[in-house]
Each structure stands twice: as structure tokens, then as C-alpha cells.
Amino acid sequence: MKKRKFKVLLSLILGAAVMFAGCSSGGDDDSVKLQEIPGTIGKVNSELLAASELAKEIDPNDEKVILFYNRADGNYSDWALWLWEDGGEGELAFSSTIGQFKSKDVLYDGNTYKIGYMVLDPSMFESSAPLVKDAIENKDNINFIIRKSDSWTKDTDDVAVDLSSTMHFMILSGDKDLYPISSVMTPFISSASMETLSTLKVVLSVKYALTGEPSDNGFSLVATDGTTVAVKDVVNYAAKTNRSENFTNTLFVKIDSDLDVSKTWMIKHQSFEPSDGRQISTQNAIKISLKDYKYSGDDLGLTFDGEKAVFKVWAPLASKVNILFYDDVSKVGNFKAETVAAKACGSTTEESLKGEPSAENEMSLDKETGIWSYTLDSVGSKKYYKYQITNNGITYWTSDIYAKACSPDAIASQIVDINAGTEYGTKEKYKNPFGSNGLDNKDNSDAIIYEMHIRDWSRATVPNSTGKFNDFASDEVIAHLKDLGVTHVQILPMFEYAQVVNDDGYNWGYNPYHYNVPESRYTDYSSDKDGTATVEQARAMIKKLHDNNIAVIMDVVYNHTAGTQGGSLYDSTVPYYYYRIKADGTYSNGSGCGNETDSEAPMFRKYMIDSLKHWMLDYHINGFRFDLMGIHSKEAMKDIYEALSEIDQNVLVYGEPWTGGDCLVEDGATQAVSAGSYGVGAFDDDFRDAIKGAEFGGFKTGQVQGEIKDAKGSVIGTFNDAGIADGLVGKPGNNKRNETDEPGLALHYVECHDNFTLYDKLVYSLKENLEDVQKADKDGKIATKWPASVSEEQLELIKKEDKLAAAFVILSQGTPFMNGGQDFLRTKKGNPDSYSADTKGGIKWTNEPGKYNIDDVNTIDLSMKITYSDVYNVYKGLISLRKANPDAFGKNTSASAGKAKTINADKNEVKINGVTKYTTGDFRIFFNATDNEVEIASGEMTGYTKVIDVTSGTPEESTTVPTSVSAKSFVILKK
16 A cells, blocks of 8 residues: 655644745746745644644554544544554554543643544454554554444545654544654654645645745755756645745645656755654656556467467566576475465565575566567476566566466466466357357347356355365256356456465455455365466356356456555556556545546556456456446547457447446546447446435335335335336436446446345345334444344245346346345345455454354355245246247346326226336236236236246246236236
8 A cells, every 4th residue: 555655744843843944046026915924834733732632642652553533523432443564454454443442531722632642552453353463563664544343434545654764653534644743742744645646745743835936945855866856846636827825835846857666765954853864755756757558469468389388477667676486396495484374365565475496587678669578499397477566676576467377376376388288378269048049149138147156055065065166067056057047157257366375254255355366265276276267167167157158257347456565466567657646646536445447548458358367268258347347448448348349249248337425537438438340348336226226325125126104104115107117228326327329338236245135135125124124224334233133924925026126137138137145035134245254234244153253154055046936937938938039038128117107995096006008019017016906007018918827937827917017016018
């Protein structure tokens, strides 16, 4: 994570202390009326000075690491720390910080300040996060987010602290900066970051008065090698063209020439600490210097030329790159002992990663391209390799980001041609059962997509499996998929993510580490732990699905990486380039996971496209679901689709049309994108919310739950007839997820891996539960309201609502998507987000046996398919009906929907809430989401002489057409 540069403080007597400095040599412009006399230094925030007094009291010898915290509401007990070492994850240490904030009233300057503080004693993390313990003891970098102890409400973004510089530091609620606290306070340069190659943003700990004409104002720039660059002018950052506003702590600095970003630069001022200057963040300058570069070749990584192996890596900022060779996997090195003991994925700066190379060679740099290369005339006994890259004086030991095979945990890359002698590697060998390998033209809406996770489904037939490619596609699972009738499975992340092989804890996998190789933990390794085993087993799983006429979609997470700097192979190779960087030099966090990648950086877009083509050609993947697709630009997604559709016209490309936070993307893919002859699809959250209720902004209900009143008679759940009608005919809702002319580019769904299963949502929505659930959800403790049991009557209601939701999705115009197990009432025991063992919904879920074991929550139980066969058969029957009538269900732009005419008690025709008529092709479907049976007006049925019953799992026609629709059900009529 990127460090926040320290704001530093000035020790002052009461009021403002004023220092008068001589005017610049040219004198001030008398025509400019200045706010303050140039050279004036402002006053310090009183809360910071109060914290300084408290630090003297609780740590007089400056021996402890202490985070001070100030909140206007004085409430500290509800807050904790998401805390990690460089390259680590905050989850491990989090539980050890809950309840650790203390507070004390401090009298300063006649006023009382309630200051919060947490002493970060290394012993707190002895068992929970030993690498955090080590970082504190060794005075290394630590990183944190202040967040609520029972929810993801945050009071900071990522904050990084160099403990070798300060052990006492403070956060002011609502202020993005970090302040060091000391017994003697002096004015400081807090941070300095390049905004262009010749301008900087500089933040001071206090205000400073500038001159009224162009001047360096006492600031100077010097590189660590002694090189200097002259400062041309300094003005108020917030008033760049108004020199009269000269009293500020945020400066806009112009320099004489473009900065050489390969050097380390400091900015100095004699009146501000540090005396040797504050290091300038050059991230934005680096991005700008490389923004137009693109390499058109396809030979990055490892290629073979006869007996020769050629290695190429794009590392334009590196001062030196060596390639290290290894004859055996046991010699490739590993993270340091403490990291290994903690079962963690560490930093590429850990020297133990160098291992014991059998050879080490310098690579040659092509200065025009920034590509380093080395040719091995004969591979011989060499089996693995990695790069030793020096960037800005820091050495990284990293596997090749372009590699196609790696040792376990991507510690080293393997010297192998994974396609030699196989049926992989070219367009001619590519396989896709959906559309006869690209020969038949298919529409997205012809697909039925079923989401699955390797571990969840491995354990369906191998109970103690930790999730293996070999266990996933069992005969029983394959038989289930074929019986249900799905065309595609979408597999949650199966690339290498940042969880090491010796950690068998549960994880969905949305923490990318290496995009080009399959996940090591899903591999059954033999004793030699050969990297090709991962390749072979992933291929075998995909082939078995293909052999059973099931296409495979891969869930990809190119929007962020698990870490940055040494926690990222990409940052280690080209610092900052692959990410979007904010103006202050910190990583933008549109993913909500600490960073966001930059799809507009030409070499990252090329990397994404090359990586996706690799998965298609080298594994026969048939489609891609893009996590947080809104982080990527529409232009990037258009380029991706057009490149992939050249391999297979029937490739499915779609994604989540949103971000995970504030994002720097311009024109992000927040809706479907027309591209080539078809385009990129998007999940339709409007239709999802209309059916079952919104997932965010509080617990909401939708059409299938109908009108619900609380004990006082107040309505707390309502119908959404308009949203249902729009979704059925493929019309976009308020979020405008699909404004193309292709209905199939809308992904229709009511359940996916995120949030509640449909069953759990419906349990929570029961009128007996809803009022308490909505309150618990607001408090972040919804899982504590999970019922111990559901009555038979309640279960029957839930079944009806579930079947109704399935009918809305499967019979609509669009592409249907369902979560694996949704078809037999899958439950996660109320867990709202079961990605790993963590505190969610007010419950601490663990990897240990017990009531709240995370595997118990996620593991698929295929016996439920028998227990709830009535629900399963309806899904199966609806799928069969849809597949048999593709022109009616999926892409019919002439379909219509609206409220149906019903007959009331007075025998009058009326349209009521909750009853929908849907006409498409030869079919007319009536959906009744109310709690009562409704009689349909006879005129609504004119011309429809058959009824289709799907409850057996096979659509069956009858000429006995009903005149009414039962509560919470649907009737399918046909001409």
C-alpha cells in the first residue's frame, strides 16, 4: 500500500507564531494585496497538541507504538483496525484490535479534549498476525484502516506508517492525512507528489505565506545523487491564479525542467523538517512518462526458438534486471520464515525469495522499448526462473508476469512450453460446445449460466476436499448439470490468487496475484510439485465439462491486485504503472480492495487482452465474467470483446457494471457495450431488485415477497410492477444497464455468490422476521437474526416465491444466470457475504469446526436436490421450455408486459398490483405475486388454447386452460 506522507506539527505558544523572512530578491509586487506577510508560519491544531501532551503521559520514554485518534462524537469503543504489514492482508490482525481503543480527557490551553488512542503492543498479534507483530517489533512499515468493529463503515482509506520515522501518530476523523505526534513539535513538509513531469503538489503541516511574485519561496529540489532542479514558482494550490491568497498549507510548485523519474528526489525548505527534505512521490510522473508507450510484439515472457529459450520482460524503470535459474523446485526460495509460519503471501522484497539459483545472469536493456532480454542457448537442467529487478534502489524477486506456468504460489516461473505436443495453443484447436467451436452463430440469450466455486462443489462429492480441479468435475456433479440443462458454468476465480498452498482456509479468490496461471491450491501435486500439474489438471477439468456439452466461463478480476508494491508482481515489475494513481500520489481505490488497475495504460490493456487470449487458446475457456467491470473503460471492454470474438464469435463477455468505490476511470463500463458484431453484457441489478428487493441501502423486498405490513400495519414491503414489466421485456431500468439493441447483453438473475442466497433472502423477508431483520441489517448484525427453524407453512411460501422468481428470470428477454444450488434452495445460514472466514452480519465465521464454520456455509449439499425436488423440477422445466423456444424467450424485441386484467369480487375487470401479463411469441404468461388466487379476465386469454406445466421438470401441454392463477405462482399459456 502507498504511504501517506506525514503532516507535521509546530510547537507554538498561545496564538499564531509569526516568523518574518526577507523578501525575494526581486521584491514583492506592490499591486498584489497579500493575506499575510511572506514567510509567516501558521498555528497548529489543538487536538494534535493535546495528543502530544497525552503521549508524554502514557509513553514518556517513547518506547511504544501508539495510534492517537480524535472524533467529534468522542465514541471510540465501536472502532477497530484493519491492520497489515507491507504486502499482507488486514483480516488476520483485525480481531485483535476490537475493543482496544481507549480514550482520555486531556486539558490543554484551558480546553478539554477527549483523545482516543490504541497502543499497538506486539504481543496483541502473537497468534493472530505474527507478521504484524514482527513489523511492529522491527519498526518496519505497517498499514491500517480505521473501521467499525462490526461492519465495513470506514473512517480512513488505506494509511501507511513508517515506524522507523515515528512511533506516535494521529488520525483526525474526516481528515485524510496522518500526523506524527512528538514531544517537541516543529513545522514539517507533510507530503510532496508530482502531478505532471514539471509540477508538484506539496502539503505542509501548517500554513505558510508565499511571496506575491514568481519565486522559489525558499524551496529546493535535490536528488539523492546530488542532482538539482530549480524551483520556478510556488503558489496556493487552491488559488493558482490569485497570488493575493498567499497563506496556505497546500502548494503548487513549478520546476524549471521535467523531472528524471528514475531518480529519488527530495524537496527542502530551511524552515521545515525534515532537514534533509521530504521524498517526492513520483508515481504520477512515472505514469505520464509511460502513457503513450505500447509494445506490439507477442514475445514477452518466455518463448522458444529451437533449442534456445528467450526471456523478455518490460521493466522500463528498472536500473538493473538479473535472471535467476533453478534446477529444482526445492531451490526456488520462498517467503521469509515468519511469512511462511503465518501461512501468508508476503512481499517480493523478502530476500529469502532469491533461493539457491544454479545460475544468475544479467539481462540486456533495449532503451528504446524498456524491454530487458536474455537468451539461454540450451535449457539443459534448468527448470525454473525468476527476475531480480531493481527499481528505485529496491530489489524485488518476482516471477514473470507473462509466464504461463509457475511453481506453487507463483514463487518462480517454469521453463516449459505448455502447448508442445498438445491439443492447445491455436485457434484451430480451440473448443467450445456452445456453437460447435464457433461454426454456429449463437446469441448470448441462448445460454443458461450456472455459477460455481471449485471448493464448494468439490466438497459436494469429496467431503473433506479443500477444493481441487480433480474433485470439482465429478461424475455426480456433471450428471446434475446435464440434468438441469445449463449450457455454461461460470467458475469463480481460478487464477493464482494471494493465498498460499499451506493455508487451506476458505477463500472465493478475489485477491489476484498472478493472472496467467491456475490457482496452486486447486492442484493435487506429486512430490516434485511440478508447475505443469496445475496446467494439466485445470485443462482436464475443463475438457470433462466440454465432453459433456457444457461450456466454461472464467470469473476474472483484472480490476485490482491483492496488494501493491512488494505485495504485487505487477508493481514489483513496473512500479505504479499498472494502477491508477491519485493526484496526491496514492493508489486510487475504486475496487474497495486498496487499489484499482488502469485499463487506459496501453501496456496493461495489452496485458489483459493477451492474458484473456491465453486462457481461451491454452485452456479453451469460452467466456469471461468481469468482476467490477465498471473500473474498466468502455473502450477497453470494446477492445477486449473484439479481440476475443476473433477467436470465437460465440465467446461470452460480460461483467458487473459498477465499481467498489470512488474510481478514477473515465467513461467506465457501467452498462452493456456494443462491440464488433455483438458486444459486452452487463448484470441487470434493476430487474434483480424488482424481483426480490435491493441488496444495498438497507434490507429491501421486491415483487415476489409482495406487500408486507409490520405489527402496526405500516407497509414495509411493496410490489414493483413497473420494474418487473421492464425486466421481462429486456427494457433497462433506472441504472440503464443495457441500452443496446441486444436483449441478450442483459444478464438477468436473482442470486449470485455475493450477498444472500435467494432462500436466505426470502427467510429474512418473512413478515414474522422482516421488521427485526431490517433493524439488524442497519446495525450490521443481520446474521444474528438467522432463525433456528422455518415452519412448514413458511417453507411452502418460500418455495412459491422462489419458483416465481425463477420464472421471472428464465422466461425473460435477456440471458439467465443463476447461482449453483439456487435451484434447490441453497442456504448459507444467513451469511451475507461468505467469501472467507471473517466477521459478517455480526457473526464471527471461522475455518474451525463448529456452528459458524465457513465451509459448512458454502459447501454444496446435493441431497437438497431430492429434498426440494419440487423446486428443482420447476427450474429444470423452465430451462427446458426456454431452450425449446429461443425466439420467444431471450431475444424477442416484440415482447410486451404490464398489469393483467383480473375479475374482482364485484365481477368487474380491474388491474391490481402484483399481477403481471407477459406476451412473447406464441406464449402468454400470467404472474401472480399476491397472497390470493386471482381470476383472469376472459379477454386476456383469447386465442390461447393450451397451458404448459413445468412442475415435473419436463414441459407438458394440456388443453385444460385455467381461468385463475394461484397465489405466488404463474401460468404459462400457448396459442
